[in-house]
Amino acid sequence: xxxxxxxxxxxxxxxxxxxxxxxxxxxxxxxxxxxxxxxxxxxxxxxxxxxxxxxxxxxxxxxxxxxxxxxxxxxxxxxxxxxxxxxxxxxxxxxxxxxxxxxxxxxxxxxxxxxxxxxxxxxxxxxxxxxxxxxxxxxxxxxxxxxxxxxxxxxxxxxxxxxxxxxxxxxxxxxxxxxxxxxxxxxxxxxxxxxxxxxxxxxxxxxxxxxxxxxxxxxxxxxxxxxxxxxxxxxxxxxxxxxxxxxxxxxxxxxxxxxxxxxxxxxxxxxxxxxxxxxxxxxxxxxxxxxxxxxxxxxxxxxxxxxxxxxxxxxxxxxxxxxxxxxxxxxxxxxxxxxxxxxxxxxxxxxxxxxxxxxxxxxxxxxxxxxxxxxxxxxxxxxxxxxxxxxxxxxxxxxxxxxxxxxxxxxxxxxxxxxxxxxxxxxx
Numbered sequence: 001x002x003x004x005x006x007x008x009x010x011x012x013x014x015x016x017x018x019x020x021x022x023x024x025x026x027x028x029x030x031x032x033x034x035x036x037x038x039x040x041x042x043x044x045x046x047x048x049x050x051x052x053x054x055x056x057x058x059x060x061x062x063x064x065x066x067x068x069x070x071x072x073x074x075x076x077x078x079x080x081x082x083x084x085x086x087x088x089x090x091x092x093x094x095x096x097x098x099x100x101x102x103x104x105x106x107x108x109x110x111x112x113x114x115x116x117x118x119x120x121x122x123x124x125x126x127x128x129x130x131x132x133x134x135x136x137x138x139x140x141x142x143x144x145x146x147x148x149x150x151x152x153x154x155x156x157x158x159x160x161x162x163x164x165x166x167x168x169x170x171x172x173x174x175x176x177x178x179x180x181x182x183x184x185x186x187x188x189x190x191x192x193x194x195x196x197x198x199x200x201x202x203x204x205x206x207x208x209x210x211x212x213x214x215x216x217x218x219x220x221x222x223x224x225x226x227x228x229x230x231x232x233x234x235x236x237x238x239x240x241x242x243x244x245x246x247x248x249x250x251x252x253x254x255x256x257x258x259x260x261x262x263x264x265x266x267x268x269x270x271x272x273x274x275x276x277x278x279x280x281x282x283x284x285x286x287x288x289x290x291x292x293x294x295x296x297x298x299x300x301x302x303x304x305x306x307x308x309x310x311x312x313x314x315x316x317x318x319x320x321x322x323x324x325x326x327x328x329x330x331x332x333x334x335x336x337x338x339x340x341x342x343x344x345x346x347x348x349x350x351x352x353x354x355x356x357x358x359x360x361x362x363x364x365x366x367x368x369x370x371x372x373x374x375x376x377x378x379x380x381x382x383x384x385x386x387x388x389x390x391x392x393x394x395x396x397x398x399x400x401x402x403x404x405x406x407x408x409x410x411x412x413x414x415x416x417x418x419x420x421x422x423x424x425x426x427x428x
Contacts, residue, residue, distance in 0.1 A: 006050040013043045079104075079128060084243050084388075087122045089232055091390030092401055097122070104128050108385040114182045117218070117408060121389030126180045129160035129386065160248060161382070167252035169351045170259055174311025174375040179382045185216040187379065187412045218383040218408035219267045221258075223250035226400040247386070247405055256353045259380055259411045260315070260371070269411035272378065272419050273355070273369055279305070279420030286361035287424035290320060290370060292329040292337055294422050295344055298372040301420035309374030309418060314348040316370045319356050319427040321348070346372070360424035368427055373419030379412035 020028070020036050028036070079100065087101045097105050101122075108123025161179045165171045178185070198204060225246060231239060257271075264270030272278065279301025281294050288294075302308055324338035342348055358367035387406040394402045413419070 006046055006053055010043065010046045010050060013039055013046060017043065082128055083240060084124075084247065085232055085235065085240055087124070088227070088243070088388065088390055088401070088403060091122050091388065092232070092392050108387070111384045112387075114384070117384065117387075119385075119387050120406070121387050121404070124386040124388060126384050129179075160244065160386075163244070163248045164252050164255075167248055168256050168380070169315070169349050170256060170375060170378060170380065173313045173315065173347065173349055175259070175378040175380055176376065177380045177382070181216075181218070181381050181383045185381055185410075185412070187214045187216060187414050214412055214414075216379065216381045216410040216412045218381075219269060219410050221251070221254045221407050221409050222404060223247075223254050224402060224404045225250055226395055226398075226402055229399045229401060232401065247388075247403075250405055251386075251407060253353070255380055255382075255409055255411075256351065258409070259378060260351075260353050261355055261369075262411055269409070270413075271411060272371055272373070272413065273421055273423065275413050275416050275419070277416030278373075279417065281420060281422040283360070283422060283424040283426070287363040287367045287426045289327070289427070290324060290337075290422065290425040291327060294370070294425070295337060295372075298370065298420045298422060299344065299346075302373055302418060305417035307374065307377075307415055307417040309376055311374050311376040312346050312372070313375055314343045314346055314370065314372050315354060315375075316348070316350060316425075317352045317354040317356050317368055318350050320354075320368045320370055320425055321350050323425075323427040356427070358423055363424070363426060366426065366428065367423065368425045370422045370425055371419060372421075374415075377414040377418040379414065381410045381412065383408035 017036065017039050020032055020039075023032070082100050082104055087097065087105075090097050090101065096102070104125050105119070105123045107125040107127065109119050111117075111125050112119050112123065161177070165177050168175075168177070171177050196204065227243065227246070231242070258269045260271045261273045262269040262271035264274050279298070281297045281301060283290070283294065298314075302312075321338055324343070325336055327337045329335045329337060337343060338348060354369050354371065356368040357365045358369060359365060360367045385407075389404040389406065391402040391404070
C-alpha cells in the first residue's frame with residue numbers, strides 16, 4: 001500500500017475517532033469503548049505501516065535521484081522549490097540548511113562519494129542541475145488567477161546543464177557535453193584496420209592496430225565571484241534566475257577556456273590549441289595576417305589525415321572575424337574570406353575565449369588563433385554536482401558576499417588529427 005492510501009485510511013480513522021475524543025471517558029457506552037479500542041488499534045497499526053512505507057519511498061526516491069530517473073509530479077514540484085539564493089543565505093548566516101535545500105545537500109554528499117569528491121560548502125546534486133522544473137511566472141504576476149499569470153506557470157525543465165550548454169559555443173558546433181559522470185572515462189584514440197584481398201583458401205593475417213587510451217578524469221574547476229547583500233535580500237523569480245545565470249556563466253567560461261586553450265599542465269586539462277598531434281599552419285617568423293592560403297592549408301591539414309567528420313567548422317575570435325571580412329580570396333574580386341557566418345562553406349563561430357594575445361617572434365601578445373576541425377571529436381566531461389562555498393568576510397566593506405563554485409570536469413580530444421590551428425594570425 002502506498003503512503004497516499006495509508007494517509008487516506010488514517011484520515012478516515014481519525015474522523016471516526018474524533019466524536020469519541022470529544023466525549024468524557026465516563027460517558028462512554030460499551031459500544032463506544034469497543035469502537036474506540038478497535039479504531040485506535042487500527043490507527044496505531046496504520047501509523048506504523050505509514051512510517052515504514054515513507055521510509056521505503058525515501059530510499060527509492062534517493063536511488064532514483066542518484067540514477068537521474070524521471071520524477072513524479074510531486075517530486076518535480078518539490079525540487080522546483082529549490083533556491084540557490086536561500087542556500088547561499090544559509091551559508092552566509094552559518095545556519096543549517098532546511099527543507100528541499102537540506103535534502104539536496106545530502107544527495108550531493110552521496111554523489112560526491114561516488115567519485116571520491118568532498119563537499120566543502122553547500123552541495124547541489126546532479127539531478128537538481130539536470131532535471132529541475134522551473135515556474136515561468138513573471139515578477140509581480142498572480143499565478144492563482146489565470147489572466148494574471150497563471151497560464152505562465154509550467155513545469156518546464158530549465159536545467160542548469162542545459163543552460164550551461166547554451167552558454168558554451170562548443171556544443172553547438174558538435175562538441176559533446178557529458179554530464180553526471182562517475183569515475184574515470186577512457187577514450188580510445190587512433191588505430192585502424194587494414195583490408196586485404198585474399199584467395200578463396202588463403203588465411204588472413206591479423207593486422208596490428210595501434211590504439212592509445214586517453215582517460216578523462218575529474219579535475220577541480222573553481223570559479224569565484226561576488227553577489228551583493230542587497231541582491232540576496234530580494235526573493236523574486238527574476239533574482240533567482242539572475243543568481244543561477246551568474247553561476248552558469250562562471251562554470252561555462254572555465255570549461256570553454258580549458259577546452260580551447262587549456263595548457264595540459266596538471267591539474268589543468270589540455271585544450272585543442274595545446275594538444276599534441278593537431279595540424280599546424282604557420283603564418284611567419286613573426287606572425288602574419290591571415291590570408292585565403294592559410295584557410296586552404298587548415299582544411300588540407302585535416303583532410304590529408306582523413307580526419308574530416310560530420311561537425312567540421314571554424315572557431316576563432318572577434319578580431320580575426322573582423323580581419324577576414326576584409327580579406328579577399330584574390331585581389332580585386334570582392335570575394336571575401338568570411339561571408340555571413342561561414343568560411344569556405346563551413347560554419348564559422350566566434351568566441352573571445354579563443355586567444356588574441358599569443359606570441360610569435362617579435363610579435364608579442366598580439367597573435368590570434370584560428371581553429372578548424374571536426375568538433376564532434378571534442379568531449380567536455382562534468383562529474384556530478386556543484387559545491388558552493390560562501391565567504392561573508394572578504395568583501396564585507398563593499399557589502400558583497402564572495403561565492404565560490406566548485407565542480408569537477410575534464411576535456412578529451414578523441415582524434416587530434418581532426419583539428420588544425422594557426423596560432424600566429426595578426427589582425428592589426
